[in-house]
Structures are given as structure tokens and as C-alpha cells.
Amino acid sequence: MKIKIEKRVFEHKKPFVITGYTFNTSDTVWVTLDHDGHVGRGEAMGIYYNDEDMDTMSAELEAVTSLISNDITFDQVQELLPYGGARNALDCALWDLRMKQAGTSIWQYLNLTPKPLVTVATVGINTPEKMADEALEHSKYAKLKIKLSEDDPITRLEAIRAVRPDASLIVDVNQGWTFAELKEYTPAAQKLGIEMIEQPLPRGKDEELEGYKSLVPLGSDESCLDSSEYAVSAGRYDVINIKLDKCGGLTDALKIIELAKRDGKVLMVGNMSGTSLSMAPSYVIGQHCQFVDIDGPLFLKQDIDNGLEYKYGGVVSVPSTELWG
Incomplete structure (x- = not known):
């Protein structure tokens, strides 16, 4: 197995x-796995609020390269690295490689018929006037996510x-409110x-949501990093936001889906930004x-080759196998 670890800035x-x-670039780590001419790729941004960056992720990956062989399993990848960006890049590269080696697609392997997805377009924090202008700039997108x-x-x-x-509007507070502020702002x-308020309270300080019935459904993002944190979040939130950079790749994300379906929880898929290689899994x-x-x-000023197509209404094309999977 040949392993290449790259730092790529977009x-x-x-x-x-x-x-x-404030983010001016998407600083990514790419893992490329090559075995007998079959190549798998994965991209990660990492968990910025856990101080992950290109250097820390690359160091984590470099430390385990000697342990990555062609017969490594998805479960072994989970044991090799903790949740976070490094494991995400490796896990997604391994999924891509395994599909290429098997001559199949991720859809056939998981017995799924892919449906086109409709993504939100995100409006960053600015003055109310500039946020309204940006919302208009995204007029072709039927769904917006508003950072607050x-x-x-409420003025914004x-x-x-x-x-x-x-x-259709959802809100993402990124841990920025207190419980009192949440109760104050929710009626308006x-x-x-x-339709949903994502991560209103700080991670580790949201126990007040136990038993609280919000007028607007609440979503867990920073409060649920991986499957081991699902149970606590499920008791506090209506929606669980799965991000591959948080949970460490597709393997753990599939576990969260299984748990959420068992409990009847609503799910969201999110991203830390990045190219279409991050969006494909x-x-x-x-x-x-x-x-x-x-x-x-x-x-991004420029996406990668064979990237996803973002169409009118926010419809996103199904990833090609040339991109991933």
C-alpha cells in the first residue's frame, strides 16, 4: 500500500x-491510498474548535502510516485514530479504495439508490443589511442556513x-447563546x-436542554462529535448533525444513522467546508x-476536477465515481 499525505489550501x-x-481559506489534508493501481482519496478539514489544523492532522496520519496495510479494515481504522479530521481523511480514502478494488460503487455496496439532495446555502454573520444582500445573492437556493x-x-x-x-430557513448559532437567550429568541x-436552531448553547453546557420543549426544533452539532456522544445529545436535541470531520469518517457516521433511526431522531448532514471530495461521502x-x-x-474560488454540480433550487448532483466512491 502506498500512502500519500498532502496539505492543500483552497x-x-x-x-x-x-x-x-473568520475563515478565509479551506485548509485541507488529503490522504491518497494506492494499491496495485487502484486509488482511493479522502479529504479532511478537521475540528477547528478542537484546535485541529493541517499540521496536527498530518502529524497524526504520519504517526500511523506504518500500520496501514492493504488488508486494514474499517473497524481497525477506528481503533488506529481518534475521532476527528485525520481519521476522516483516512477512512474516506479507504472507502474509496475498497469500491475501486471491488469494481463497484458506494451505492451498490450499501444497497442505496441515490436521490438528488437539496442543500442549504449558508449566510455568514454580517450586518443585517449585508446578510439580507447575501440571502438575495443566493436567490437560486430554496433553503438557507443563517449564521447568528x-x-x-432577530433583526438579522x-x-x-x-x-x-x-x-426555507434554519439557524446555526455555533454555541453562541445562553439558555436565557435561547428562550428569549425562540418565539420570534x-x-x-x-425550521431548526442548530447548536444554540456551548458544548458541555447544554444540560438545561434535558426535558426542555423548544418552540423551534433544536439541533446538536458541536455537542455530538461521534457515535459515543450520541446518547447524551439524543436526550437534549431533536436533530443530530453528522459531520464526517467530527465523527472521523463514513464508518462512524453510519453508526450514528443506525442509532438515530432506532430512536426516531431527525438527522442533518453538515460540513466544515472543503472541496467536493469532502462533500462526496x-x-x-x-x-x-x-x-x-x-x-x-x-x-471556494475554485473547486476540484469532477466536482459536484450545484443546480437551481440547491439541487446537488450525485457524485461521480471519478470524484469518489
Whole structure:
């Protein structure tokens, strides 16, 4: 088995702002596995709020390269690395390689008939006027995800709703509110037709949601990193957001899907940004999700070859096998 680990930076069209962070680039790590002419690829952004970056992920991967052989299993990858970006890149590269070696597709292997997904387009934090302008710029997208902080969020939502009365809206707070603020803002959010509020409270400080019935469904993102954290989040949230960079790849994501289906939980697939190579395995997860956020390539000045096509309404093309899987 030949293993290549690369750091690849993709420039954004403009800065992307969320609670506490501004992103100007998508800084990725690529893993390429090559065995007897069959090549599998995986891409990761990592968990930025856990201080993962290209250097830390590359170091994690370099430390285990001698243990990666052609007969390594998906379960062994889970044991080799902890959840996070490094494992995601390796796990997704292995899935891609195994499909190429078997001469099949991920859809045939998982016995799925892929349906086209409709992604949200994300509006970053800015002034109410500029957020409304960006919502208009995304007029071809039927669904929007609005990034908010504690800074006058309802005024921003009202500005967006005024120019996009047609749009389906969800909100992502990225841990930016207190429980008191959540209760204060939720009635107005409900009146504005917000369909879901993602991660309103900080990770590790959301126990107040136990037994709380929100007027607007609540989603768990930072509070549910991988399948081992599912049970606690399932008791506090209506929606579980699966991100491959958090849970460490497709293998653990499939476990979360199984648990959520058992419990009747609503699912969302999200992303940390990145190219279409990051979105392709997320597309598999999206087949099981009510909420779909795979718009990472829309932030980039240039996506990779054989990338996903983003069509009118937010419909995203099924990944080609040349891209992944």
C-alpha cells in the first residue's frame, strides 16, 4: 500500500464569519491510498474548535502510516485514530479504495439508490443589511442556513425574511447563546418560520436542554462529535448533525444513522467546508437526512476536477465515481 499525505489550501471567494471565527481559506489534508493501481482519496478539514489544523492532522496520519496495510479494515481504522479530521481523511480514502478494488460503487455496496439532495446555502454573520444582500445573492437556493451570534439575531433574521419570504430557513448559532437567550429568541424565530436552531448553547453546557420543549426544533452539532456522544445529545436535541470531520469518517457516521433511526431522531448532514471530495461521502449520509448542508465548495474560488454540480433550487448532483466512491 502506498500512502500519500498532502496539505492543500483552497482560497475562499470572501471571508466567512461565524460565532468567534473568520475563515478565509479551506485548509485541507488529503490522504491518497494506492494499491496495485487502484486509488482511493479522502479529504479532511478537521475540528477547528478542537484546535485541529493541517499540521496536527498530518502529524497524526504520519504517526500511523506504518500500520496501514492493504488488508486494514474499517473497524481497525477506528481503533488506529481518534475521532476527528485525520481519521476522516483516512477512512474516506479507504472507502474509496475498497469500491475501486471491488469494481463497484458506494451505492451498490450499501444497497442505496441515490436521490438528488437539496442543500442549504449558508449566510455568514454580517450586518443585517449585508446578510439580507447575501440571502438575495443566493436567490437560486430554496433553503438557507443563517449564521447568528448573540448580537441582535432577530433583526438579522427579519432582514433576511423580508427579502426572502420564499426561503426555507434554519439557524446555526455555533454555541453562541445562553439558555436565557435561547428562550428569549425562540418565539420570534418561530414567527419568522425558522425550521431548526442548530447548536444554540456551548458544548458541555447544554444540560438545561434535558426535558426542555423548544418552540423551534433544536439541533446538536458541536455537542455530538461521534457515535459515543450520541446518547447524551439524543436526550437534549431533536436533530443530530453528522459531520464526517467530527465523527472521523463514513464508518462512524453510519453508526450514528443506525442509532438515530432506532430512536426516531431527525438527522442533518453538515460540513466544515472543503472541496467536493469532502462533500462526496457526506452525500451518502445525506440520503438519510431531513436537513442537508453540503455547500462547502460554494465558498471556494475554485473547486476540484469532477466536482459536484450545484443546480437551481440547491439541487446537488450525485457524485461521480471519478470524484469518489
